[in-house]
Amino acid sequence: MAPTTTHASEPLRVVFYSHDSQGLGHFRRNRALAHSLSRRLPVLLGRPVTGLLINGVAGTSASSVPEGFDVVTLPAVGKSGRSYGPRSLSVGLAAVTSLRGSIVHATLSSFAPDLVVVDRHALGVGGELAPALADLRADRPGARVVLGLREVLDAPQTVAAEWDRTPPEVVRELFDEIWVYGDPRVHDLRRTGELPAALHDLVRYQGYLAHGRAEDPPGVDPDRPYLLTTAGGGSDGTALCLAAAAAPLPTGHSHLVVTGPQMSDADHRRVERAAGPRTRVVRSVPDAAGLIRRAAATVSMAGYNTVTESLATTVPALLVPREWPRREQLIRSHGLAAAGATDLLRQGDLSSRALGAWFAARAGDRIDRRHLDLNGLAAVARAAADLTAHPSVPHQEQHHAVAV
Numbered sequence: 001m002a003p004t005t006t007h008a009s010e011p012l013r014v015v016f017y018s019h020d021s022q023g024l025g026h027f028r029r030n031r032a033l034a035h036s037l038s039r040r041l042p043v044l045l046g047r048p049v050t051g052l053l054i055n056g057v058a059g060t061s062a063s064s065v066p067e068g069f070d071v072v073t074l075p076a077v078g079k080s081g082r083s084y085g086p087r088s089l090s091v092g093l094a095a096v097t098s099l100r101g102s103i104v105h106a107t108l109s110s111f112a113p114d115l116v117v118v119d120r121h122a123l124g125v126g127g128e129l130a131p132a133l134a135d136l137r138a139d140r141p142g143a144r145v146v147l148g149l150r151e152v153l154d155a156p157q158t159v160a161a162e163w164d165r166t167p168p169e170v171v172r173e174l175f176d177e178i179w180v181y182g183d184p185r186v187h188d189l190r191r192t193g194e195l196p197a198a199l200h201d202l203v204r205y206q207g208y209l210a211h212g213r214a215e216d217p218p219g220v221d222p223d224r225p226y227l228l229t230t231a232g233g234g235s236d237g238t239a240l241c242l243a244a245a246a247a248p249l250p251t252g253h254s255h256l257v258v259t260g261p262q263m264s265d266a267d268h269r270r271v272e273r274a275a276g277p278r279t280r281v282v283r284s285v286p287d288a289a290g291l292i293r294r295a296a297a298t299v300s301m302a303g304y305n306t307v308t309e310s311l312a313t314t315v316p317a318l319l320v321p322r323e324w325p326r327r328e329q330l331i332r333s334h335g336l337a338a339a340g341a342t343d344l345l346r347q348g349d350l351s352s353r354a355l356g357a358w359f360a361a362r363a364g365d366r367i368d369r370r371h372l373d374l375n376g377l378a379a380v381a382r383a384a385a386d387l388t389a390h391p392s393v394p395h396q397e398q399h400h401a402v403a404v
Helices: 025-045 093-111 130-139 156-164 168-174 197-202 238-245 265-274 288-294 304-311 328-338 352-362 376-388
Strands: 012-018 049-055 069-073 077-080 083-086 115-119 144-150 177-181 203-205 226-230 254-258 279-282 297-300 317-319
Touching: 012 025, 012 093, 025 049, 025 115, 025 144, 025 304, 025 376, 049 093, 077 093, 083 093, 093 130, 115 130, 115 376, 130 144, 130 168, 144 376, 168 197, 177 197, 177 376, 197 203, 226 238, 226 288, 238 254, 238 265, 238 279, 238 352, 254 288, 265 279, 288 304, 297 304, 297 352, 304 317, 304 328, 317 328, 317 352
Parallel strands: 012 049, 012 115, 049 069, 115 144, 144 177, 177 203, 226 254, 226 297, 254 279, 297 317
Antiparallel strands: 077 083
């Protein structure tokens, strides 16, 4: 198919893909990027923007994405240990990934995007993306395709097994650039061995996706000053929430514990029963970023989105990272603690007493995080503008080396 002529009045078409297996992190990251591109690209390129977020989390609402965007929901996959499987459908993984791949292929073929951003897994689950991306290359050679990576992937030996299933030469053929959403001075996945050397020249560090996130209506407004504990999606946050709910609080402070939409009803009720008189327990909030910004101190797991929302503030943050089956959150927490940006509490040291002691020591402090690169949302918009401004240039000519 020959490339068509683009007029300045035609919307730039963008697709964000995330496989989504546990929690809401991949979708939330892509949603933040969509808001940034929707707001900034019309200024940078003089064209409106429209797009789709493809993801595998049921119940992700189109009302939370920017105007001109919509959501395509794939049949969900989940993880048991390190292996994927269908979350709901009573069929095998191969059948689910075939169905998911067909939906993605039809979406890209019909929507004809100018830019595709794939979150974390270059070829999706079980290679489901490969046929769709290959056909997009053939049918729309002017389209640009980017692999977006959070700043920490996992322990190098674990990631090496993943890259064995995703050959670097295939990634080079299907992708124009690799955007890393972090600061290499804190953690550089090229130096740690998390990224094959054959892909280093595609890397563009963008900074943490911290400043400039869209905030939703408040929804919950605790009595101030207040402390905040969050557990991300909540599927593995029960221990943290139970300890936090029973933690002693500094005089005059209230406490809000957000268990997460994926915590079981039974565990959510256990947290409610454990809560002290000044602690309120809720399932979810529409505006976590705003709650973090107004809090006296926060405790959370160390998922990418919650961490970056904390980094965008001066509020003290204690990270209690997940340590199994992935080491990603623990690695992130160590790096940020070493940079003086957050505090760290290991799972083995987690207790109500430990959290209460940290609240007493840190509530009301202010943390200067200006030494970190926190402007990734603006940087990604500039990178997207650069990539899509000259669609006639073959994608292979866009590659240039980045010093390590």
